[in-house]
Amino acid sequence: MNKLKSLSNIETPCLLLDKETIDKNIQRLNHHIGNLGVTLRAHMKTAKSVEIANFLFEGAKGSITVSTLKEAEGFSNSGFTDIIYAVGVSPQKLDRIYAIRKNGNQLKIILDSKEQAEFVSEYVKRTGDAIEVLIEIDCDGHRSGVGPANKERLLDIAAELKRGGALLAGVLTHAGGSYSAKSKSELETAAEIERKAAVDAAVILRSAGFDCPIVSVGSTPTAHFAKDLKGVTEVRAGNFMFFDLFMAGLGICTKEDIALSVLTTVIGHQQEKGWIIVDAGWMAMSRDRSTTNQATDQGYGLVCNENGEIVIDLIMVSANQEHGILAFRNGQKCSSKEFPIGSKMRILPNHACATAAQHQQYYVIERQQIMGVWSRFNGW
Amino acid sequence: MNKLKSLSNIETPCLLLDKETIDKNIQRLNHHIGNLGVTLRAHMKTAKSVEIANFLFEGAKGSITVSTLKEAEGFSNSGFTDIIYAVGVSPQKLDRIYAIRKNGNQLKIILDSKEQAEFVSEYVKRTGDAIEVLIEIDCDGHRSGVGPANKERLLDIAAELKRGGALLAGVLTHAGGSYSAKSKSELETAAEIERKAAVDAAVILRSAGFDCPIVSVGSTPTAHFAKDLKGVTEVRAGNFMFFDLFMAGLGICTKEDIALSVLTTVIGHQQEKGWIIVDAGWMAMSRDRSTTNQATDQGYGLVCNENGEIVIDLIMVSANQEHGILAFRNGQKCSSKEFPIGSKMRILPNHACATAAQHQQYYVIERQQIMGVWSRFNGW
Numbered sequence: 001m002n003k004l005k006s007l008s009n010i011e012t013p014c015l016l017l018d019k020e021t022i023d024k025n026i027q028r029l030n031h032h033i034g035n036l037g038v039t040l041r042a043h044m045k046t047a048k049s050v051e052i053a054n055f056l057f058e059g060a061k062g063s064i065t066v067s068t069l070k071e072a073e074g075f076s077n078s079g080f081t082d083i084i085y086a087v088g089v090s091p092q093k094l095d096r097i098y099a100i101r102k103n104g105n106q107l108k109i110i111l112d113s114k115e116q117a118e119f120v121s122e123y124v125k126r127t128g129d130a131i132e133v134l135i136e137i138d139c140d141g142h143r144s145g146v147g148p149a150n151k152e153r154l155l156d157i158a159a160e161l162k163r164g165g166a167l168l169a170g171v172l173t174h175a176g177g178s179y180s181a182k183s184k185s186e187l188e189t190a191a192e193i194e195r196k197a198a199v200d201a202a203v204i205l206r207s208a209g210f211d212c213p214i215v216s217v218g219s220t221p222t223a224h225f226a227k228d229l230k231g232v233t234e235v236r237a238g239n240f241m242f243f244d245l246f247m248a249g250l251g252i253c254t255k256e257d258i259a260l261s262v263l264t265t266v267i268g269h270q271q272e273k274g275w276i277i278v279d280a281g282w283m284a285m286s287r288d289r290s291t292t293n294q295a296t297d298q299g300y301g302l303v304c305n306e307n308g309e310i311v312i313d314l315i316m317v318s319a320n321q322e323h324g325i326l327a328f329r330n331g332q333k334c335s336s337k338e339f340p341i342g343s344k345m346r347i348l349p350n351h352a353c354a355t356a357a358q359h360q361q362y363y364v365i366e367r368q369q370i371m372g373v374w375s376r377f378n379g380w
Numbered sequence: 381m382n383k384l385k386s387l388s389n390i391e392t393p394c395l396l397l398d399k400e401t402i403d404k405n406i407q408r409l410n411h412h413i414g415n416l417g418v419t420l421r422a423h424m425k426t427a428k429s430v431e432i433a434n435f436l437f438e439g440a441k442g443s444i445t446v447s448t449l450k451e452a453e454g455f456s457n458s459g460f461t462d463i464i465y466a467v468g469v470s471p472q473k474l475d476r477i478y479a480i481r482k483n484g485n486q487l488k489i490i491l492d493s494k495e496q497a498e499f500v501s502e503y504v505k506r507t508g509d510a511i512e513v514l515i516e517i518d519c520d521g522h523r524s525g526v527g528p529a530n531k532e533r534l535l536d537i538a539a540e541l542k543r544g545g546a547l548l549a550g551v552l553t554h555a556g557g558s559y560s561a562k563s564k565s566e567l568e569t570a571a572e573i574e575r576k577a578a579v580d581a582a583v584i585l586r587s588a589g590f591d592c593p594i595v596s597v598g599s600t601p602t603a604h605f606a607k608d609l610k611g612v613t614e615v616r617a618g619n620f621m622f623f624d625l626f627m628a629g630l631g632i633c634t635k636e637d638i639a640l641s642v643l644t645t646v647i648g649h650q651q652e653k654g655w656i657i658v659d660a661g662w663m664a665m666s667r668d669r670s671t672t673n674q675a676t677d678q679g680y681g682l683v684c685n686e687n688g689e690i691v692i693d694l695i696m697v698s699a700n701q702e703h704g705i706l707a708f709r710n711g712q713k714c715s716s717k718e719f720p721i722g723s724k725m726r727i728l729p730n731h732a733c734a735t736a737a738q739h740q741q742y743y744v745i746e747r748q749q750i751m752g753v754w755s756r757f758n759g760w
Contacts, residue, residue, distance in 0.1 A: 009472070045701055087647065087659060087703065088647040088659075090646070090659065090722050092389075092645060096391070112648055113649070115716075115720070115721050138650075143657065143703055144703070267467065268491075268493060268496075269493070270518075270523070270524060277468065277524045279468075283737060286666075287667040287669070287731075288662075289669070290667075321425055322448065323467065340495070341470060357663060359759070378758075379739070380393060
């Protein structure tokens with residue numbers, strides 16, 4: 001940790017991570033799924049940070065999920081050995097995956113077709129490395145995966161993996177559809193559909209004589225609203241550490257639970273229009289406008305003062321590459337005296353995964369002081 | 381330059397830059413504004429690459445514009461000395477600007493208020509460095525700047541700069557409003573409004589006895605549609621090197637003029653829905669959806685085959701972090717035989733500035749071969 005540094009002196013735009021808030025968010029989810037008898041396989045696609053993974057697991061090397069092989073390499077180099085790469089595998093990625101596994105890491109892959117099982121089998125035959133494979137299950141039609149009732153395809157894939165000598169490690173599903181839920185009951189339903197899809201697929205595989213040790217489910221919305229996780233062995237979630245305005249709009253958290261913000265400096269005013277111009281544009285916030293279709297459109301982000309207190313109804317209404325335009329929802333004009341040039345603001349993001357990805361590090365704060373800088377793996 | 385490498389072997393997702401196309405785009409703009417008697421001050425905010433600047437200026441160290449101090453530092457370390465940092469200055473940035481200038485670089489700043497002129501003056505008095513300052517002019521109300529007829533504010537700023545010993549280097553405006561033009565005649569009008577605003581402001585300053593050597597205008601749309609640049613000394617543009625679907629939708633270029641694309645690999649199919657799943661999601665494309673409000677919504681990007689030939693009506697309809705979903709506009713189902721797992725596609729971006737910013741380097745291609753890797757400055 002670097003020595004204490006005040007927010008007033010730091011260069012903007014930059015990414016702030018509130019340590020107390022991330023801690024509370026981690027405890028909340030661990031408590032909830034712990035009560036349901038399941039442990040977390042943290043999805044590191046949002047945080048992409050070894051320091052955050054160490055914080056999350058309190059120094060232990062817990063089970064994780066990653067979205068890129070760059071994350072897989074970075075985390076495995078830092079001692080995390082139980083990793084699922086949760087994007088369907090293609091033939092070109094097998095060499096890099098094999099290189100990570102050769103270092104003694106249990107990097108697992110996912111797939112959803114016989115075609116993939118065939119080239120994985122061929123690879124296993126060539127290398128002798130019995131790679132662990134999960135079959136991706138489609139619980140809600142939002143993206144990829146085998147339908148949980150598609151017995152023929154499930155068994156075809158399992159048989160093909162067995163033929164080649166790969167290890168069927170389990171099934172995995174992600175309720176991406178839960179992001180469009182409109183109520184608590186829809187969230188609870190999405191969680192149950194997710195659970196049932198994974199468990200049903202595991203039952204089919206086991207009934208046919210295949211091992212299926214891992215039954216993996218997860219999305220930040222369903223992880224928090226699951227009431228029963230019977231048959232599930234692990235929950236994956238990543239956004240939950242930070243949360244964001246989209247998750248607040250969905251009812252998963254409050255705005256005060258958002259651990260991530262972009263620190264920015266006022267660089268001007270458009271006095272006739274009553275706008276504040278700041279040095280965080282879409283490059284710092286990302287182009288994510290996912291709250292557009294929610295009940296409250298937050299523009300490019302909701303504005304807080306330097307201490308992180310929300311300025312009611314002040315949002316980033318528009319963003320250019322390195323300029324953000326702040327204005328009140330109700331048309332009230334911003335005062336250049338209240339927000340003078342050089343003063344700092346914080347912007348809460350629509351989508352933590354997208355906003356964090358625009359930055360190369362986190363400034364970790366505790367009681368408005370910078371306690372350290374934590375790194376990120378960007379790119380592939 | 382690295383040795384030749386085939387696109388088939390490269391890891392995806394990654395950013396491709398077609399050398400012949402960028403060359404043609406650069407020549408086109410240089411030719412157009414050259415005919416109008418003005419030279420280019422390239423805006424490097426899109427490319428953020430020394431190799432691209434070297435290519436653009438054919439090895440010379442031409443005049444450039446930057447959007448971050450990280451770019452200013454990077455380009456000045458590579459011998460580019462005539463740089464405008466075109467984001468309104470704040471007090472906290474002056475030390476870093478001064479450090480760059482101390483190395484002998486003419487890094488110029490912009491501002492639009494007496495408040496900024498005052499703290500710049502104080503800084504000049506303290507350091508003795510007579511920094512060059514341009515006054516930002518608001519030609520179309522889209523963001524910041526002094527109205528071109530606001531004589532009092534213009535002269536106040538100029539007088540305050542003079543008092544402190546800063547050097548008034550000129551005026552600068554950007555027709556951001558041109559991005560919503562609907563026709564050739566609206567683009568031509570935007571260009572003329574931009575020109576007139578800058579020239580009018582220069583006339584006010586000169587009439588009051590101030591020097592105003594630089595009269596700087598620019599945006600990619602107006603740069604191509606200006607018919608007269610009388611009184612203007614330089615044109616700034618950046619996107620023009622790459623172009624994108626937004627610019628094609630605006631009528632500034634054709635889709636074939638787009639030099640930038642994201643190379644991706646097919647990782648699955650959702651056969652019932654007829655989708656192709658690829659390994660480029662919004663992390664590789666950005667969350668930019670700026671074609672939504674144009675006549676043709678291109679989703680997250682328009683799909684080409686591996687050779688860069690457009691697949692008619694195939695677009696990325698939806699994107700998750702590391703997954704893109706490709707589908708035909710007309711509902712026709714994608715064939716998994718035609719686009720098998722492991723095959724490569726290229727996606728043309730909505731917005732080159734945003735898509736390029738998601739990547740750490742360019743794979744430069746000539747006739748479908750990778751000729752080299754060019755770097756980028758990301759972050760601040």
